[in-house]
Amino acid sequence: MTANTLKRQPLYVQVKQLLLQRMGEGEWRAHDALPSEWELAGELGASQGTVRKALSELESAGLLYRQQGRGTYVAPVPGDWGDAVLLTPGLFSEPPDELAREFLGLSRLNASEDIADALQLRRLAPLLRIRQLWRWHGAPVALDDVLLPAEAFEGMEARWLRNSAGVYATLQQRFGVRLRVRSEQFRAEMLPREEAGLLGVTGMVADVPALCLLRLSESMDGRPLEWRQRYCLTHQLAYTVKHD
Amino acid sequence: MTANTLKRQPLYVQVKQLLLQRMGEGEWRAHDALPSEWELAGELGASQGTVRKALSELESAGLLYRQQGRGTYVAPVPGDWGDAVLLTPGLFSEPPDELAREFLGLSRLNASEDIADALQLRRLAPLLRIRQLWRWHGAPVALDDVLLPAEAFEGMEARWLRNSAGVYATLQQRFGVRLRVRSEQFRAEMLPREEAGLLGVTGMVADVPALCLLRLSESMDGRPLEWRQRYCLTHQLAYTVKHD
DNA sequence: GAGTGGTCTAGACCACGGG
DNA sequence: CCGTGGTCTAGACCACTCA
Known part of the structure; x- marks a missing residue:
């Protein structure tokens, strides 16, 4: 990620924010596949490991889900009832x-x-x-x-x-x-x-x-x-x- | 981790379980420092990155807390009231x-x-x-x-x-x-x-x-x-x- | 300055899913 | 078979704490 430093956030945080932004703008709908780790790494100029860390955090936040051998997908919006x-x-x-x-x-x-x-x-x-x-x-x-x-x-x-x-x-x-x-x-x-x-x-x-x-x-x-x-x-x- | 495969659990999961076991046996008390990542890696025959993954998961589970520049510590037992x-x-x-x-x-x-x-x-x-x-x-x-x-x-x-x-x-x-x-x-x-x-x-x-x-x-x-x-x-x- | 955890990279191999 | 994510390693540099 060349010169996109902003406030010296760690790179994986910047990747998270960028993905959140693109998700917010409706670039992908629920259950759409995201680009693979390697594609994102290439696009964003980060290593695959860094992209993975960002994706993993978004997954544990419930915004994405991932399946080995398939890909990374946008999670559906949770219902109004919440987790309860x-x-x-x-x-x-x-x-x-x-x-x-x-x-x-x-x-x-x-x-x-x-x-x-x-x-x-x-x-x-x-x-x-x-x-x-x-x-x-x-x-x-x-x-x-x-x-x-x-x-x-x-x-x-x-x-x-x-x-x-x-x-x-x-x-x-x-x-x-x-x-x-x-x-x-x-x-x-x-x-x-x-x-x-x-x-x-x-x-x-x-x-x-x-x-x-x-x-x-x-x-x-x-x-x-x-x-x-x-x-x-x-x-x-x-x-x-x-x-x- | 040489030949300690057991049931083909990932290595970092085995490290987690081993640390949980040693914490359960009272090897460390609350706020005691654990060995550093490199020491644990040496002891257990895993790489530092693998130990880090185990420690990070235990941290997010609330069992450890970590401080940059200081070390990794056993978290105190939560009170009876829970997180609420x-x-x-x-x-x-x-x-x-x-x-x-x-x-x-x-x-x-x-x-x-x-x-x-x-x-x-x-x-x-x-x-x-x-x-x-x-x-x-x-x-x-x-x-x-x-x-x-x-x-x-x-x-x-x-x-x-x-x-x-x-x-x-x-x-x-x-x-x-x-x-x-x-x-x-x-x-x-x-x-x-x-x-x-x-x-x-x-x-x-x-x-x-x-x-x-x-x-x-x-x-x-x-x-x-x-x-x-x-x-x-x-x-x-x-x-x-x-x-x- | 030495030692710690935090980030980042590059490369390897494995496990799984689907054509 | 290929491409995906999952694990693991080794090494680099940084930021922070403490003596």
Whole structure:
């Protein structure tokens, strides 16, 4: 890599950033093959070992997958549910159930202090709010409020969200932005009235506890771009996170 | 590595396993320096690059930490709380609060079907149960039930647990077993009566929602060895998991 | 200055997948 | 068979820490 020093980043980091950029620009779609290690090495003027280190780190970050004897491929966008899985409680065996996602609406509001702080915006900054409902075997099990900085996603349209694989997929397809989870926060709460209505918990039933998940996500270059709140009903299903 | 092939594992994996074994046998204590890459390479008959790959993987697994210009050191045993942190809710800024751990008791019981299954034991297998309470600024915030296969930890004594940095630290010190989290499961529940008593939630107060965490941990060679259930009060504090 | 880990290179061989 | 990624080696230079 001739004279492309910039800020004296190690070469393999520069290779990573360059590949991330090209992936962000949509040069390759999910499951497309990247050039081989030797081709990239030639293109970029680095050795094959250096390219390998960059590719390996992108693989462990979940952006690529590699198969011996075949090649290196762009990994599909992770679903909105994240790495977690809904499970029947008490069991650690895992039938990865398909959850159905239902888009409820797109609206605008202004950031509260907490949210502005988390997203590194000024107070009352305009936000987009996306609501969606998760169903498992037809029954509502979770409700999402997704908050995005309006400035970063100007031109967002509800129909993009209605017919898509999820918010993350839409952001990547329409804005070339790929998000990753920075941190998640769990809390047990009594389900608020409004959310209870949307989740179909109505009437005389005693108050219901809900798992409240907050998730802060960022772009690949580290800017926080999504604040998500999820209310999960966990009578029937638990929220599982696998490690490694 | 001359003729130590075993089952045709890659050399760097064999190096990892050998180092894990020697760490498990207590050859080094926390913050002890390991031999340098070149010394290990000489000892084990591998190249320095291969040793480096093994060490790097152990570092990213959190078992070692390395400092340029100094050396490679054994990482301290993680606390019982795991990678998660208790936080004031709504905020993603992080004052890593010290939690006080209070040992409540050591008892024996027999495995239920679920737990025997998760720990890969026969039904009704004998278990050790360790109870402990977590306090934050004096107030109880969480209660742990730790279940361990009695067979694997015969001779466990309550006083070991009373005066220690936690269950994981005791297991490593007394039995040479280091655990890592395999999966965690979250659920919102109404706090059961017994746990409410231990957590100091008494009297006329309306029922309280609790975050119920299940954690399955395994030894470094992949045997499931701990089933843990934790009830967390999350009115004041939330349960946070950082990624990366 | 000596010793450590961090990066980078060049070359070798192996294991796997597919034509 | 070829091309791919996976492992392993040897050697070079750099950046950092510490005596």
